[in-house]
Amino acid sequence: MSKKYWNRIAAIFNAALDLCPEERNIYLLNSCSGDFALLSEVESFLYAFEKGHFFR
Amino acid sequence: MTSSPDITQLLILWSDGNQEALEKLLPLVEKELRRLAHHYILRFRPGNTLQTTAVINEAYIRLVDQNRVQWQNRAHFFGIAASMMRRILLNYLRDNKRLKRGGRDTPISLSEAIILSPEKSREIIALEDALCGLEAIDKHKMRVVELRYYGGLSVEETAEALKISTITVIRDWNFAKAWLAREIRNE
Numbered sequence: 001m002s003k004k005y006w007n008r009i010a011a012i013f014n015a016a017l018d019l020c021p022e023e024r025n026i027y028l029l030n031s032c033s034g035d036f037a038l039l040s041e042v043e044s045f046l047y048a049f050e051k052g053h054f055f056r
Numbered sequence: 057m058t059s060s061p062d063i064t065q066l067l068i069l070w071s072d073g074n075q076e077a078l079e080k081l082l083p084l085v086e087k088e089l090r091r092l093a094h095h096y097i098l099r100f101r102p103g104n105t106l107q108t109t110a111v112i113n114e115a116y117i118r119l120v121d122q123n124r125v126q127w128q129n130r131a132h133f134f135g136i137a138a139s140m141m142r143r144i145l146l147n148y149l150r151d152n153k154r155l156k157r158g159g160r161d162t163p164i165s166l167s168e169a170i171i172l173s174p175e176k177s178r179e180i181i182a183l184e185d186a187l188c189g190l191e192a193i194d195k196h197k198m199r200v201v202e203l204r205y206y207g208g209l210s211v212e213e214t215a216e217a218l219k220i221s222t223i224t225v226i227r228d229w230n231f232a233k234a235w236l237a238r239e240i241r242n243e
Contacts, residue, residue: 001193017230045234
């Protein structure tokens, strides 16, 4: 994963965390603008963040 | 309780930007952490994990004169101690693993006094592998995890130790947590 791509995922991830579920979906679709690989990558981070048990 | 005025002075100097003071400080802190970690291991009940934060805290209380320092100095101290404790814990786990496999040609060491629960050992080793992966992609976020997880630093203290804003610490910490959870789940 390139650093640029990594930073982009991080930026979208962090912005999405601040939003409520409805706003989040719209934001994700807009910010990933048709790039479904990027969208699923960001979603996997959000999912792991919410389900991850490692740190509390 | 003993406190060494030299170490307090070195910590203050380094916090003010003196790199020479840091070079003198590192081995002194590491020596105390190793010594204390050994004590903690001896006092363990089987199944417990070495509490890295508790060890650092005790080292800090012993080495640094609390009356002469500010909270920023504490953050800097914990900042250097966190990665040392990560290493000490890991070495200890590796020793433990090696001993369990029966490969030994050295005398019995103190770390044999305690057997860590296999579940906890696996968790820490999985975290370590994931952290090494994180370091390769984004060393900065790895440091945030090190300070928060191994050092037990608050968001504000982490920001001070790394000289970044608290909002950056929060964002890096959240993203790193997600990434680590993803990596550990994938194993």
